[in-house]
Structures are given as structure tokens and as C-alpha cells.
Amino acid sequence: xxxQIQQACLTQLGISHFALALRSPSSVSDWGATEPSPEPSPxxxxxxxxxxxxxxxxxxxxxxxxxxxxxxxTSSRLPVVEPQWLSDLAAFIGAKVTEVSQPSxxxxxxxxxxxxxxxxxxxxxxxxxxxLSQQTMAAGRD
Numbered sequence: 001x002x003x004q005i006q007q008a009c010l011t012q013l014g015i016s017h018f019a020l021a022l023r024s025p026s027s028v029s030d031w032g033a034t035e036p037s038p039e040p041s042p043x044x045x046x047x048x049x050x051x052x053x054x055x056x057x058x059x060x061x062x063x064x065x066x067x068x069x070x071x072x073x074t075s076s077r078l079p080v081v082e083p084q085w086l087s088d089l090a091a092f093i094g095a096k097v098t099e100v101s102q103p104s105x106x107x108x109x110x111x112x113x114x115x116x117x118x119x120x121x122x123x124x125x126x127x128x129x130x131x132l133s134q135q136t137m138a139a140g141r142d
Contacts, residue, residue, distance in 0.1 A: 064103055065112075068095035070132055073109035074116060085120050085128075110135055 002010070010016070065072040067090055078086075082097055090097050103109055110131050115124060 064100045064109060066098045066100050068093045069136060071100075071103050071107060071109040073111045073113075075113050076116075078116070083116060083118075085115065085125070107135065 061075055063074045063077050065074065065078060067086070078097070078099070082090075086097060112128070115128055118124075120128070
């Protein structure tokens with residue numbers, strides 16, 4: 001009584017085609033079910049094919065922060081209240097933490113995701129200072 005496409009559509013909508021068969025023939029014909037089913041259009045074919053396609057991987061968000069001579073990179077925006085270690089570092093070097101849209105120089109940014117959202121241990125502080133020092137020394141050689 002229904003074409004395969006019509007049955008698939010009814011199934012997608014959660015409508016049982018058996019329940020529709022219990023209706024009177026006049027109400028079914030009002031829906032066009034007794035007419036011959038049209039050939040699937042390219043749009044329908046494309047929509048059917050989209051169900052099996054994998055979603056493309058999205059690029060992770062990247063945010064850049066300038067702090068004195070350093071360009072820092074995070075995968076999420078910094079919280080409104082900066083991490084204490086970042087505020088302390090900014091006060092120590094006498095600079096402000098500033099979010100920038102794109103890095104302007106060719107220097108490699110320092111990824112600080114590991115240090116965000118936590119209290120730094122002495123090992124973390126040494127590791128962070130080593131990263132900052134390496135970039136400062138590399139910039140001095142340029």
C-alpha cells in the first residue's frame with residue numbers, strides 16, 4: 001500500500017503505517033498514499049546518504065594571551081578571575097595579561113593548558129618557568 005520511501009518516512013516520524021491502514025480509504029487518499037509514488041529526487045537521495053556519513057572533525061579552539069614577552073596558548077578562554085600563578089607572574093614582570101586574536105610574530109606560543117584551573121605544585125612551577133625561559137632565550141637569539 002505504501003512505497004518503501006513512504007514507509008521509511010513514516011518510520012522516521014514514529015508513525016505506524018498499520019495504524020494509518022485502519023483509517024478510512026478516503027482519509028488515506030487525502031494524503032496521496034493511493035497515488036503512485038514519485039521517484040526519489042536528488043535531494044532525497046542526498047539526505048538518505050547523509051545518515052551514514054561521519055561528522056567531520058572540528059578544529060579545537062585556540063586562544064592566545066600576551067604576557068610581557070611571552071605568547072601563551074590555551075584551548076579555552078581564561079576564566080574571568082585569572083589563575084593566581086598567572087596574576088603573580090604578571091605582577092612580577094609588571095605587565096598585564098592581554099588576550100590577542102592572532103599571534104603577530106613567528107615565535108611559537110607556549111601551551112599552558114596543563115597549568116590552567118589548578119594550584120601549581122613546585123614541579124609545575126619549575127616546568128612552567130623552564131618553558132618561559134626557553135622561549136625568552138630563543139627570542140634573544142633571533
